[in-house]
Amino acid sequence: MEIRISGAPSKADAVVVPIFENRKLSPAAKQLDEAADGALVRALEGSRVTGKPGQTLEMIAPNGIDAGRVLLVGLGEKKELDALGLERAAAGAVGKLLTSGAVSAVLRLDGINRADEDAARAGLGAALAAYRFDGYRTTLPDDKRPSLKSFEIVADDADAAAKAWAAWSEVAAGVALARDLVSEPANVLHPEEFARRAKSLEAVGVEVEILGEKEMAKLNMNALLGVGLGSARESQLAVMKWNGGGDSEPVCLVGKGVCFDSGGLNVKTPYEFMMEMKGDMGGAAAVTGALRAIAGRKAKANVYGVIGLVENMPDAKAQRPGDIVTSASGQTIEILNTDAEGRLVLADALWYARTKLKPRLMIDLATLTGAMVISLANEYAGLFSNDDALAKQLLSAGDAADEKVWRMPLGKAYDKMIDSPIADMKNVGGKGGGSITAAQFLKRFVDKTPWAHLDIAPTAWKNKSEDPREPTWATGWGVRILDRFVRDNAES
Numbered sequence: 001m002e003i004r005i006s007g008a009p010s011k012a013d014a015v016v017v018p019i020f021e022n023r024k025l026s027p028a029a030k031q032l033d034e035a036a037d038g039a040l041v042r043a044l045e046g047s048r049v050t051g052k053p054g055q056t057l058e059m060i061a062p063n064g065i066d067a068g069r070v071l072l073v074g075l076g077e078k079k080e081l082d083a084l085g086l087e088r089a090a091a092g093a094v095g096k097l098l099t100s101g102a103v104s105a106v107l108r109l110d111g112i113n114r115a116d117e118d119a120a121r122a123g124l125g126a127a128l129a130a131y132r133f134d135g136y137r138t139t140l141p142d143d144k145r146p147s148l149k150s151f152e153i154v155a156d157d158a159d160a161a162a163k164a165w166a167a168w169s170e171v172a173a174g175v176a177l178a179r180d181l182v183s184e185p186a187n188v189l190h191p192e193e194f195a196r197r198a199k200s201l202e203a204v205g206v207e208v209e210i211l212g213e214k215e216m217a218k219l220n221m222n223a224l225l226g227v228g229l230g231s232a233r234e235s236q237l238a239v240m241k242w243n244g245g246g247d248s249e250p251v252c253l254v255g256k257g258v259c260f261d262s263g264g265l266n267v268k269t270p271y272e273f274m275m276e277m278k279g280d281m282g283g284a285a286a287v288t289g290a291l292r293a294i295a296g297r298k299a300k301a302n303v304y305g306v307i308g309l310v311e312n313m314p315d316a317k318a319q320r321p322g323d324i325v326t327s328a329s330g331q332t333i334e335i336l337n338t339d340a341e342g343r344l345v346l347a348d349a350l351w352y353a354r355t356k357l358k359p360r361l362m363i364d365l366a367t368l369t370g371a372m373v374i375s376l377a378n379e380y381a382g383l384f385s386n387d388d389a390l391a392k393q394l395l396s397a398g399d400a401a402d403e404k405v406w407r408m409p410l411g412k413a414y415d416k417m418i419d420s421p422i423a424d425m426k427n428v429g430g431k432g433g434g435s436i437t438a439a440q441f442l443k444r445f446v447d448k449t450p451w452a453h454l455d456i457a458p459t460a461w462k463n464k465s466e467d468p469r470e471p472t473w474a475t476g477w478g479v480r481i482l483d484r485f486v487r488d489n490a491e492s
């Protein structure tokens with residue numbers, strides 16, 4: 001679907017006009033209502049739609065309006081309207097129209113948008129709602145196939161809005177990339193294939209370096225390599241660098257990229273849990289998508305990404321419970337559960353980021369613990385940090401981007417729970433606080449660097465979504481909060 005900004009509405013199959021709470025018409029809605037002799041107001045009065053956010057009313061275009069249909073979309077209270085409201089409303093409109101048969105649509109934001117980002121955020125909502133992962137469906141019935149090909153957003157200052165949309169369209173592309181990666185099955189998206197897709201970011205100006213098992217062995221990255229021992233696929237580390245910020249110290253994003261998590265010899269049960277584990281590279285997908293967005297919009301910042309790509313499989317060569325590995329940092333780890341593998345991958349990836357890239361701060365993303373889903377359901381990702389200022393910045397980036405995080409505690413008492421009697425630490429804690437002990441484990445590899453860990457097990461995929469911006473399953477969660485964080489805190 002093509003999305004564009006214009007200063008005046010083109011003719012289209014569907015015209016989408018906003019209304020506010022208590023059936024207040026937007027300027028565009030008023031214009032159409034007058035042209036149609038009050039037909040819009042009559043339709044509203046005959047319905048239960050009052051203009052609440054998320055409400056829509058679809059009608060055959062009455063005489064006097066040159067279109068096939070009119071879609072009224074609720075924006076809620078006029079004084080509370082913001083960019084996020086427009087993002088949601090545009091997504092709702094696309095959700096209604098995408099497979100409706102309409103080929104073209106015009107969203108009339110004239111009279112109610114601010115030049116900086118309102119129309120562009122509507123564009124983002126439209127793009128998110130138009131996303132599909134249909135490549136593997138060979139028999140999709142005609143009426144399930146998207147019909148909508150063009151979506152025009154009418155803005156007051158079309159030039160400024162088009163410029164803002166050019167940047168936000170790159171964010172949409174980053175989210176789409178992250179969703180694609182999470183949805184790809186593990187027989188297709190194994191570590192080397194993921195690395196190839198990371199490498200393709202060179203097309204937008206990202207420098208990409210891939211380390212294989214030989215290179216990682218030279219660096220003693222045995223924590224990461226141990227996880228991949230049981231796999232027929234070679235483990236990889238992809239390092240992506242966007243240098244848009246001169247000689248400033250980089251922000252480093254680190255991602256867990258377990259392309260499939262069978263649990264290893266501690267095979268994951270029940271089978272319903274393993275069924276979803278092609279998505280266990282959601283952290284790496286978010287980091288890759290964020291680099292795609294940040295490079296695509298040519299951000300004036302230095303942002304690097306490090307993703308550890310492995311497959312966790314049971315095999316004669318697989319690591320065993322009780323094994324002890326020496327991580328690249330020199331710290332030893334007693335592996336008591338081979339299903340607690342994400343922290344092992346991140347231990348060496350964080351070490352690599354810290355010692356080789358010398359970042360001013362690190363943010364890691366990982367589908368790390370089932371316990372995080374128990375804590376937060378699918379509403380928030382968990383935030384852990386050794387730095388209050390960084391935590392605050394992420395909380396507000398999450399609010400602005402509508403990818404919400406909830407801060408969780410860290411502390412000595414939790415740290416003690418991963419002490420091992422025989423090595424420096426063990427890879428599982430006690431009975432409670434599973435997400436926290438996992439975060440404490442990571443903290444042992446970040447030293448003094450300001451660091452935040454986002455446990456995105458709750459949000460990387462959803463089995464059911466009521467949000468028109470999200471498809472079933474892969475959400476692409478993380479791209480928007482990271483992009484926003486960089487926008488607000490790292491750009492010159």
Ligand code: BES
Binds near residue numbers: 280337341367368371
């Ligand atoms: N990838 C899983 C965590 C997960 C579970 C993500 C459900 C998304 C949905 C992780 O590798 C894992 O298996 N964690 C274990 C840790 C335990 C063995 C200490 C868990 O959460 O059960």
Ligand code: MN
Binds near residue numbers: 261263338339341342
């Ligand atoms: Mn696991």
Ligand code: ZN
Binds near residue numbers: 258261280367368
């Ligand atoms: Zn895992």
